């Protein structure tokens with residue numbers, strides 16, 4: 001065969017729903033020499049990663065570790081461990097990823113009840129109380145940051161509500177961790193999963209999970225075996241706890257990346273990081289609105305890190321995204337599921353949540369929209385964003 005040329009991927013600005021660009025310090029950490037996965041020095045790195053993950057998740061949960069695969073593996077890990085065939089489960093669905101949970105729960109043999117809202121909306125405690133009262137499920141699952149719609153689901157009070165009914169609370173924090181507050185202990189979350197490639201500013205490949213003592217008790221007293229060997233938390237746990245019992249070979253380089261990504265978050269400080277995401281979102285939003293774009297989620301529930309906006313009538317979705325990529329090396333996301341062709345998803349996550357990124361993107365988007373016949377005053381988007389940066393208004 002002809003040996004292919006060496007890799008030479010172009011440098012893009014990844015402003016879609018993820019992956020986002022990894023921080024340069026994370027990429028440097030990934031170039032460090034490999035250690036054996038049971039090397040005493042690597043074990044120290046694993047300990048540090050767990051300790052930092054607990055800080056970022058705001059939890060004391062002992063069973064907190066990164067699953068060696070992407071966010072979907074975190075989702076599967078939570079379901080396969082906490083649900084046994086025939087268990088009643090309620091899943092809150094207001095977008096693509098809520099729907100995904102339903103598919104996983106079905107494969108695990110759960111008796112699933114869907115609590116649905118139109119895409120772009122969020123759930124309130126009264127609605128959830130009503131379904132808990134009716135179904136009395138073992139577990140209720142909900143997406144904190146619905147990446148398909150840009151809606152930000154409030155979680156305060158939900159853990160306490162679930163526990164009134166002896167129900168476990170499972171949360172998808174794939175698009176929220178590292179961008180907006182995630183307070184696992186205060187919000188009484190029993191199981192949570194995230195990913196490395198969004199708010200944690202690393203490449204895809206790891207899915208940090210955390211289980212409350214109540215959840216650990218549930219999976220350690222299961223009547224049936226966990227369907228998946230690889231994701232059986234009873235086994236993986238002993239690789240990550242003091243036993244360091246061989247389970248699989250940890251993806252060493254990805255653990256280095258996560259180590260650096262978490263260090264960056266803690267150096268910045270969680271409140272400062274959330275405030276940075278909020279500020280750049282406000283500037284982007286002012287700019288997008290000045291370009292005539294409307295958000296899909298209502299004003300109280302818009303995620304700072306994932307800006308989902310409706311594509312204006314008559315504008316060719318693909319033509320705009322192709323031009324952004326070809327001429328400006330900027331990637332944004334198209335719509336998923338029922339939002340396909342109707343919505344753009346603009347991510348400002350982790351390292352990419354910066355003023356220079358916002359200003360460049362708005363300037364590029366203005367050109368692309370102009371080529372589609374959308375006329376605005378020259379520089380309207382950039383100017384509106386700058387007003388936010390300069391005056392806070």
Ligand code: PLP
Nearest residue numbers: 070071072097147172174175195
């Ligand atoms: N859950 C949500 C809310 C997501 O946005 C995604 C991916 O974007 C996933 C789960 C799945 O994660 P991954 O694609 O890393 O497997």
